[in-house]
Amino acid sequence: MSQGMWDRLERRIPAVADRVMRRYVDGSPHYQGVVTEHLHRYMAHSCREGFRLYIRMVRELREPHDEELRPFRERAHARGAEGLPAAHFMEAYHLCAEELWYELTQVADGELPPEAGAVLLRWVRHVTREALDAHQQEFQAARSEECEARRATVRALVAGERAGESATRFGIRLADSYAVLALRFATDASESIGDALGRRLAGRRKVHRLSEELLRAFGEAAGDADLLTALDPDGGLVLVPSDPGREDHGPQAARAALRRLQQATGVDTTAGFAHAGDHAGIPAAAAQARRLLPLAAAPGEVAVLGDHLFAYHLRHESEAVPQLRSLVERLRTEPDLLATVGAYFASDFNRRRTAQQLHVHPNTIDNRLSRVDALTGVNPRTTQGLLVLGAALGVGGPEHCDA
Numbered sequence: 001m002s003q004g005m006w007d008r009l010e011r012r013i014p015a016v017a018d019r020v021m022r023r024y025v026d027g028s029p030h031y032q033g034v035v036t037e038h039l040h041r042y043m044a045h046s047c048r049e050g051f052r053l054y055i056r057m058v059r060e061l062r063e064p065h066d067e068e069l070r071p072f073r074e075r076a077h078a079r080g081a082e083g084l085p086a087a088h089f090m091e092a093y094h095l096c097a098e099e100l101w102y103e104l105t106q107v108a109d110g111e112l113p114p115e116a117g118a119v120l121l122r123w124v125r126h127v128t129r130e131a132l133d134a135h136q137q138e139f140q141a142a143r144s145e146e147c148e149a150r151r152a153t154v155r156a157l158v159a160g161e162r163a164g165e166s167a168t169r170f171g172i173r174l175a176d177s178y179a180v181l182a183l184r185f186a187t188d189a190s191e192s193i194g195d196a197l198g199r200r201l202a203g204r205r206k207v208h209r210l211s212e213e214l215l216r217a218f219g220e221a222a223g224d225a226d227l228l229t230a231l232d233p234d235g236g237l238v239l240v241p242s243d244p245g246r247e248d249h250g251p252q253a254a255r256a257a258l259r260r261l262q263q264a265t266g267v268d269t270t271a272g273f274a275h276a277g278d279h280a281g282i283p284a285a286a287a288q289a290r291r292l293l294p295l296a297a298a299p300g301e302v303a304v305l306g307d308h309l310f311a312y313h314l315r316h317e318s319e320a321v322p323q324l325r326s327l328v329e330r331l332r333t334e335p336d337l338l339a340t341v342g343a344y345f346a347s348d349f350n351r352r353r354t355a356q357q358l359h360v361h362p363n364t365i366d367n368r369l370s371r372v373d374a375l376t377g378v379n380p381r382t383t384q385g386l387l388v389l390g391a392a393l394g395v396g397g398p399e400h401c402d403a
Helices: 003-011 013-027 037-060 066-082 086-108 115-158 164-169 196-217 249-265 279-295 309-314 321-332 335-346 351-358 362-376 383-396
Strands: 178-185 228-232 235-241 269-276 302-304
Touching: 003 013, 003 037, 003 086, 013 037, 013 086, 037 066, 037 086, 037 115, 066 115, 086 115, 115 164, 115 228, 115 235, 115 279, 178 249, 178 279, 196 228, 196 249, 235 249, 235 279, 249 269, 249 302, 269 279, 279 302, 279 309, 309 383, 321 335, 321 362, 321 383, 335 351, 335 362, 335 383, 351 362, 362 383
Parallel strands: 269 302
Antiparallel strands: 178 235, 178 269, 228 235
16 A cells, blocks of 8 residues: 555645535535635534544554544534534535545545545444434434423413513514414324333424424414424413414414314314413413313314303303212213203204204103203203203313213
8 A cells, every 4th residue: 555645645635625615515505605714613624634534544444543533523512502404414524525535536546445445434434423423412402402492481471471581592583472272182102102211202202293293384374483382292382473463363274273283293183272462461361272272172173262152151160160060970870861961952952853863762852851850950941950051061071062
């Protein structure tokens, strides 16, 4: 092997590093063909150190030492913290390998040593593995910090606290008004199998997938402000930037977003919706959305106050609520009675339509209504009895009203 060849290659290292930077900025939308001072200081240095490491490896026919790989880990930590995508980071190293190989063919005069290519491949493997691991650790940490900052911003706004300073520090753009969605997610099968770690990872993947789809679904609605989410595997809150002049459009947009969310993820989702005209109104809107959430029974349903006035009013706790719930629990012991009462209300107390819906004779409906009276002490044939049963079904939730 000619030591002179490696000496010639080492002398050309600065020029090779310059070519790598030029190709990188020409192909990157972030730099638009301009080699910045930042690249001269950091990227060029990494290229030169990487090329010298390759020459040492091929001259001494050995693998790199851990200390020799440390600079690449440090650079990767820094780029990950800045938020540089891994694909762009790896592109730079692949360009290094291409330009280094091209330069090697020029200085070799057609007599490349047989080990040159194999060592270059090992160099790429070592450097990119160390760099990518470090980059991923830092990138995930930065992303986790950003997600937690968004959750903290949601918590502050919902608690009625000032969130502007914290949002500015993390680059979060706040809107003047928000539509508030309280979401409930159905449990995915992967969340109930395997060990505790597997179930936890499944929950995190689910939240990540849902968060990404929510960003897509509400992207246009968010405009110049950021969508804010605080989600767990079973649900959470979403603050959607809104136009104060188009509050009525909010529920319609939310229903369309939930349909898109379910189609993309396969996760059944329900929601409670309320609107906050300004930041001061967010705590009340969040409380209202959460109280509306149990009233959304079917997947994809968005419960809005105007559609559930009676049931929403009844869901406020009072001394009467436990007794009203007990009436539903008694009816649950005989499912045909609960189904009959639900169908009776759904048909506006028309016994014939109720019988048709349940595929029984009208006399069967009469018999069942009498059994309801005997079981609960509430007569469904009287106005007072209907009011009490309606209140009981409202407190028990919409699922108890289904025939």
